[in-house]
Amino acid sequence: MKNVQDQYRKGPWTEQEDILLVNFVHLFGDRRWDFVAKVSGLNRTGKSCRLRWVNYLHPGLKRGKMSPQEERLVLELHAKWGNRWSKIARKLPGRTDNEIKNYWRTHMRKKAQEKKRPMSPTSSSSNCCSSSMTTATTDQDTGGSNGNMNQECEDGYYSMDDIWREIDQSGANIIKPVKDIYYSEQSCYLNFTPPLTSPTWESSLESIWNMDAADESKMSSFAIDQFPLSFQHGRSSWSSLV
DNA sequence: AACGATATCAACCGCCATAGT
DNA sequence: AACTATGGCGGTTGATATCGT
Structure with a gap:
């Protein structure tokens, strides 16, 4: 018998997964992790998604040595x-x-x-x-405390900053969460138009289309004005810290 | 240069608290 | 009130990087 848990992906997150998660958190906020996990088609547990977000993807995270x-x-x-x-x-x-x-x-x-x-x-x-x-x-x-921070990029490591940059630069092939979302310090407003040319996005949409009725009703309960208000950190705050 | 020891980091696990039904 | 689902927390582990010999 296969454990239900075994159906989920485990281990290190890929760049694609990160992008996907970031986008869905932008859409649905950083609270309903199980829902985000399901809808995104990530095949991860809600817990895993939360952890990845909290520990790595959350804008405003400092990286590098402690001062x-x-x-x-x-x-x-x-x-x-x-x-x-x-x-x-x-x-x-x-x-x-x-x-x-x-x-x-x-x-x-x-x-x-x-x-x-x-x-x-x-x-x-x-x-x-x-x-x-x-x-x-x-x-x-810490004389030069952050000296090793950029080393990661040199080694081909894909930092979130790189991801953001790529999101910014690339055209329709990559999901662009932020451009269509307006953040302010106090709140954020959403005007999200998913780029349907993205394969990743398409597959995610597929998972949405394939949701059962219960999930669908959940989905519809996300009125536009309920969108990710819990997501308070704009990208600017992130990049200013990276 | 090679190898072992140590440090660092990301991720998982299990438990607990809380909210929803 | 009891049960269930979900999220949050602390502990732990495993992989990788770095250092020292």
């Missing part, structure tokens, strides 16, 4: 709240709970290692960067 200030804040807040990552993340705009969690993990590992082998005069010099915690480490490192 010393951020690191200090993480330390402080963790001392205060413990492993309440999402709570801590809310105090660090642009950082996700996952990111902070990961950071803390490595941070704690370093610390544990230092405890294991207490400072010797020799080790302290070689260890200067990792000793007395990461704050010091990154204080030094």
